[in-house]
Amino acid sequence: MRILMLAHSFNSLTQRLWVELGRAGHDVSLEFDVSDAVTIEAVELAKPDVIIAPFLKRAIPETVWRRHKCLVVHPGPLGDRGPAALDWAILEGHEEWGVTVLQAEAEMDAGPVWAHRRFAMRTATKSSLYRNEVTDAAVDAVFEALRVAEPIRPERTWWKPAMTQATRAIDWDTDDTAAVLRKLRASDGTPGVRDGGFYLHDGAAADGLNVCGRPGQWIARQGGRLARATTDGAVWIGHARTAEPGSLKLPAATVLADIAAGLPEQPGHHDIWYDEKDGVGTLHFPFHNGAMSTEQCQRLREAFLAATQRPTKVVVLAGGPDFWCNGIHLGTIEAADSPADESWRNINAMNDLCEAIITCSSHLTVAAMAGNAGAGGVFMALAADMVLARTGVVLNPHYKGMGNLYGSEYWTYLLPKRCGTAAAQALTLARLPIGTEEARDWGLIDAAFGASVAEFRAGVEAFAADLAAKPDIGNHLAGKRLTRLADEAEKSLAAYRAEELEHMKLNFYGFDPSYHVARWNFIRRVPKSRTPLYLARHRNKAQTTSR
Template identity: 55%
Template sequence: MRILLLCHAFNSLGQRLYSELGALGHLVSVEFDIADSVAEEAVDLFRPELIVAPYLRRAIPASIWGQHCCLIVHPGIVGDRGPSALDWAIQEGAKAWGVTVLQATGELDGGPIWASESFPMRVARKSSIYRHEVTEAATRAVLKAVDRYATGGFVPTPLDGADASVRGRARPLLKQAERAIDWQRDVSALILARLNAADGFPGVADQLFGEPCHLFDGWPEDTLRGGTPGDVIAWRETAILRATVDGAVWIGHVRRQQPATSLKLPATQVFAAHLATIPEAPLVSEANNRAPAGRSWQDIRYEQAGAVGFLHFEFYNGAMSTRQCQRLRTAWQWATERPVSVIVLMGGRDHWSNGIHLHSIEAAESPADESWANINAIDDLAEAIIRSDRQLTIAALQGNCGAGGCFLARAADLVWARAGILLNPHYRNMGNLYGSEFWTYLLPARVGVEGARAIMHNRLPMSAVDGVAAGMVDACLTGDPDAFRIDVARRAAELAAAPDLAGRLQSKCARRQGDEAVKPLATYRAEELAELQRNFYGFDPSYHVARYHFVHKTPNSWTPRHLAIHRDLGWSVPQ
C-alpha cells in the first residue's frame, strides 16, 4: 500500500515505523504536520491508501480524516485521552501501560480502536520508556492495524465498547504546578518519579542557587547524605547532587528559564561558577572505572567477567562532549591494560552514541573552536579503538546510534546490534557536515566504495537487519534489551575462549599493518579534518545554521525531499 506518515517530527518511533513498513513492501512517504493546507497538499500528491500518525501535537483536520482512514498512535492504554498520557502514568507509578492505535475522528483520542498493546512499566525516564516499551508496543500495534486494514473486513471497536474495568480516562495536560517538587517534604522516590515523567520535555520547573530553571536527567543516590533538603551538596563531572528529606538525588541536566533561548545542558556546565564552594564527589573507585557499591550517578563504568571486559558509557541522548570523549578514551586505554582478551563497548541502554555534543558546541564561546576540539577528541577515541592490538573489540549496540557514533562503533572489530534499534550512518542532515571518525577508512572497507557512497548520501534510518545486509553490522541479535545483554556476554565469552583467538588477533594486526602501509590512518584523518575545517570555519554557514535549528528545536517549515517522496518533481502515483 501507499502509506503516508503524518508527523510533527521524524522522531525515533516515526523512523522505526518507516523502516518496518518499508521492509514489508509498503511504499512509505513522510510529511511533517506544519499546517492543514500543507498536509492536504501532501494527501493530494501522494494519494495514500492509509495515513498513519505516529507523533502529532495537534488534531488532523476533518478535510483529511473525513476522506481517508487515519490511524493515530496514542501512547496510552485504551480509553486514555489527553496530551500527557505517558507523563501521568510515570508520575503516578502505573504498574502497566500500553499503546492504542485509533482512528481519527472529530473527538480527540476518542475514535474507534484498531489495535492496542500493553507492557509492564519500569522505573525509568520518560524518554527511555518511549524509546523501548512504547516504541516496541507501538510497532506491534501499528503493524497489526495496517494488516487488518489491508486485509479488509475488520471493524474497529468503538471506545465505549471497550472493557470499562481496564479502560483509561481523559486527563488534561500535566502542568508544572502538578509536577512541582517540594524539597522540604518529598522523598527521593517521589522526586525521581516527577523528574522521570518530565524528562526530555518539558522538565520540572524549579530553582537552583536562587535561579529559575528546569530540571532533567534524575538519578538515585544510595550512599551520599547531608545538607538541608534542596541544597546542592556535591557534584561529579556533569551532574550535581541535591539533598532530599531521606537522602539525595542527582540532577544531570538543567535549562535556565531566562533567557528563553537557553539550552538544556549538563548541570555543572550551567552552574559552574556556583560550584566553586561545593565539594566534588569523585567515585571512590574511579581510578579503575569500576561501578561503586549501591546506586549512584556514573556515566562511564567498567565490568569484567573472566577474560571479557565491558565498558559502559551512559551519555545523555548519546551526545559525547570533548571531555566525555577524552574520559572515555582514558577508560578505554585502562581497559586494554586489563588481563582480558575481549573488550565490549556497551554504550548506554537508550543510545550507543550519536557523535559530537551539539548542545555544548552551540553554548560555547566559539562554536567553531568547540566543534574542532570535539571532533578531534572523538577521533582520538576512534583511533585508539582501531589501533588496539591485544584484544578483540566489539561494539554492542543496545540503543540507537547516529552520525559519528555509527563510525565510532565500526572502529571495533565486530558490531552487534539489538533488533529494533536504528542507525543513521550519515552526516549530511547536519548542514552537509562531512564527518570524521575515520569513516572514509572504515566504511568502504566494509561495504565497498559504492556502498559507502550510497549510505552516506541516503540520509535515511537503517534498521539492524538492513545494517547486516549492507555489511555495516556483523550480527543482529535479539530485540529484548535484557536478553540482548545476556547474549552479548555469552558470545563474547565464547570468543575469548575460542582456540582460534590468537590467530584472529594475529590476522587483525597483520591487516592493520597492511592498511597502514597502503595509506596511514593519519592521512585519512587529515583529509577528513580538512573537509571539516571548511564546515566549521569556511564561508558556507550551513552546519552552524543547521546546528542552531537542531538544538533550539526550531519548528519545521518544510519536509526534506528524501522523506517526502511525493514532492519529488518526477513523482507519479504507481498504477
C-alpha cells in the same frame, strides 16, 4: 500499500516505523505537520491508502480525516485520552501501560480503535520508555491495525489533561526521593521540571553520600552532576537549563556554576564504568542522549586504553541502553564561546578515540549496540572488530542532515571496508535511517538479536566469553595486526583523517553557515519549515511527473 506518515518531527518512533513499514514492502512517504494547507496538499499528492500519525502535536485537518483513514498512535492503553499520557503514567506510578492505534475523529483520542498493546512499566525516564517499550508496542499495533477489518469502540474512556508545571513541581520540604524521581522522569526531555529560574533534567538516586543537608539544599557534585537533598536522602541532577526562552540543556554543574563551585566532590552516578568477567572487559558509557563532548571523548579514550592493559583478550564497548552513541555533543558546542573551535576540538577528540579502537592490537573489540546510534556514533562502532546490535535498533549512518556536514571518525576508511565504496556513498547520501536487518544486509553489523536490552546484553556476554575462550584467539589477533599493517601501508590512518578534517574545517570555519544554522535549530528544537524530499517521496514523484 501506499502509506503517508504525518509527524511533527522525525523522532525515534517515526524512524522505527519508517524502517519497519519499508522493510515489509509498503510504499512509505512522510510529511512534517507544518500547516493544514501543507498537509492537505501532501495527501492530494501522495494519494495514500492509509495515513499514519505516530507523533503529532495538533489535530489532523478535518478535510483529511473525513476522506481518508487516519491512524493515530497514542502512547496510552485502551480508553486513555489526552496529550500527556506517558507523563501521567510515570507520575502516578502505573505498573502497566500501553499503546493504542485509533482513528482520527473530531474529538481528540476518541475515535474507533484498530489495535492496542500493553506492556509492563520499568523504573525509567519518559524518554527511555518511549524509545523502547512504547516504540516496540507501537510497531506491533500499527502492523495489526493495517490487517484488521473492523475497529472497536472502548467501553470506557478517560481524559487526562496536559500536565502543568504546578503538577510537576517538586516540593523539597515534603517530597521523598521516590517522589522527586517520579517527577523528574515524567518530565524527562521535555519540558523538564521548573525549579525557580531553572529547569531540572536527568535525575538519579544519590546513594551512599558522605554529606547530607536539609531538604532542597545542594550538597555535592560529581563531574557535571549536582546532588540535592530530599526528605529521606538525595538525588543527582545531571542536566539543567535556565528558564529563559531558547536556553540550552547542559550539565547541571555548568548551568549552576556558582552553586557547583562551593560543593565537595563525591563519588556517585558515573557516566563511564568498567566491569570484567570470563576474560572479557566491558566499558559502559550511557552518555545523556548519546552525545559525546570533548571531555567525555577524552575520558572514554583513557578508559579504553586502561581496559586494554588488563589481562583479558576481548573488550566490549557497550554504550548505554537507550543510545550507543550519536557522535559529537552539539549542546556543548552550541554553548561554547566559539562553536567552531569547540566543534574542531570535539571532532578531534572523537577521532583520537576511534584511532585508539582501530589500532588496538592486544584485544579483539566488540561494539555492542543496545540502543540507537547516529552520525559519528555509527562510524565509531565500525572501528571495532565486530559490531552486534539489538533487534529493533535504528541506525543513521550519515552526517549530511546536520547542515551538509561531511563527517570524520575515519568513516572514509571504515565504511568502504565494511560495505564497499559504492554502498558507502549510497548510505551517506541517502540521509535515511536503517534497521538492523538492512544494516546486516549492507555489512554494517555482524549480527542482531535480543528483543530487550537485558536479552541482548546476556547474548553479548555469552558471545564475548566464547570469543575470549577460543583456543585460536592468538591467531585472530595476529591476523588482525597483519591486516592493520597492510591497510596502513596502502593508505595511512593519518591520511584519511587529514582528508576528512579538510572538509570539516570548511563546515566549521568556511563561508557556508549551514552546519551552524542546522545545529542552532536542532538544539533549540525549532520545527521544520518543510519536509526534505528524501522523506517526502510523494513530492519527488510529483516533480518527476511534471517534467
